[in-house]
Amino acid sequence: MNIISSTSLDPMAPLDDLEPLRELVADARVVAIGESAHLVSEFYLLRHRLLRFLVERCGFTVLAFEAPYTEAHLIDAWVQGGPGAVEEAAARGMDHGMGDCREMHDLLTWMREHRVRFAGGLGGSARTALGQVVAYLRDADPDALPLAERAFRLAGGEREVPSMKAAMDHARRAPAVQDELTAAISRLVVRMESMSGYQHGRGRGAAHGAALQHLRGAWYLDHGYRDIAGRGLAVGTACLDAFAAQAVLRLVEEGHRVVVATHNTHIRKTIIEHEGDFGLFPQGYHLAQALGDGYVAIAATSSHGRTAVSQVAPDHPLGIESRDSPLPPLTDDCIETVFDTGTPLAIADLRDTDRPETFRRIRMLDYFMDLPICEAYDAVAHVPQTRCVDSVEGS
Secondary structure (H helix, E strand, C coil): CEEEEECCCCCCCCCHHHCCHHHHHCCCCEEEECCCCCCEHHHHHHHHHHHHHHHHCCCCCEEEECCCHHHHHHHHHHHCCCCCCHHHHHHHHCCCCCCCCHHHHHHHHHHHHHCCEEECCCCCCHHHHHHHHHHHHHHHCCCCHHHHHHHHHHCCCCCCCCHHHHHHHHHHCCHHHHHHHHHHHHHHHHHHHHCHHHHHHCCCHHHHHHHHHHHHHHHHHHHHHHHHCCCCCCCCCHHHHHHHHHHHHHHHHCCCCEEEECCHHHHCCCCECCCCCCCECCHHHHHHHHHHHHEEEEEEEEEEEEEEEEEECCCCCCCEEEEEEECCCCCCCEHHHHCCCCCCEEEEEHHHCCCHHHCCEEEECCEEEECCHHHHCCEEEEEEEECECCCCECC
16 A cells, blocks of 8 residues: 655645655546544644645645535635634634634635635535525516525524524424425525526626525525424435535536545545435535546544544534544554554555455544445545644533
8 A cells, every 4th residue: 555654744844745645636626635523633734734735736726625605705705815804704604613723724824825715515504595695686686586585584584593503493493484495495496597598698697606506505405404304305414415516516617626625424435324225425426426536535534642522512602512532542444553653644545455345444533434445535644643623622
């Protein structure tokens, strides 16, 4: 197994020792860099260092982070030179407190200096996306405006809440109200799709396409909410993964090379076992199906240290709370065992593994996940030790 070794995890360290990564990346349009848990300091640093290499040495132009699609536009505006402080932009544009740490602020500041685009696609609130649709329709399609305003009110109206709180709010609504919201969003999707040619002819093609994408985000979120509330098909987060993949593919169609930064579960190329006949299709599965070798998935993990474990917390301002937890000891069938724990950063190329069946487990939060690792990922990045960011309880 070929292992690329780097002498530093410092994002600003020289990049020459990462040059062998070029062969792994090759002509890929999308490179995904995962993590075994959110809110882990070393995973922020790892992705910052690899993003810098992919931008400066390979010509990548966008970071598609695990952030809400609509809210992420606030971060992109700041990264492209907008006013305000990085802390404010990160807090408004990310979920689950993932923007509330120095490591993320440093990454966004570097992106601003280099004018790297920022995009989202996973999570968020349907009401936020619908707010963008309402703003667009006021001038573009006044006949559809009352329906959009009704959907916006049903989704929460002016009460801005984080995504987990939005899902909880939806579950508390009466089934008839949930159905009315679903119907209203679906009617709006049909209306706006049927108006695309007309709006293009009126010079509003770009604005219409942008509003329609916000609306599609609300549509996918609504179906995710229905499943969480026990009133949909067993899709789990799969509908959100499908939308996130579509958002990345739109960037590729615009000519960008995209770095995706999200959890290892989302970037995997294989189906996730789940109730029902088909399993769940993560974002990486859709990207691999669409791009073939043009999609490269790099999971990230560690051997020792601490990790963040999150759970739903209705009384928490974010609707979710994260605590510091120790990592369990490694076992012989873990992919982590191939790495030298004295190397600050190493990347194992799984494509030339002669015994792919040897490794069947990889870290997931504070336990191990069973999966066909060499089918799910093209490579695994490893850091020897991890700790939680300062905002995690108990860290």
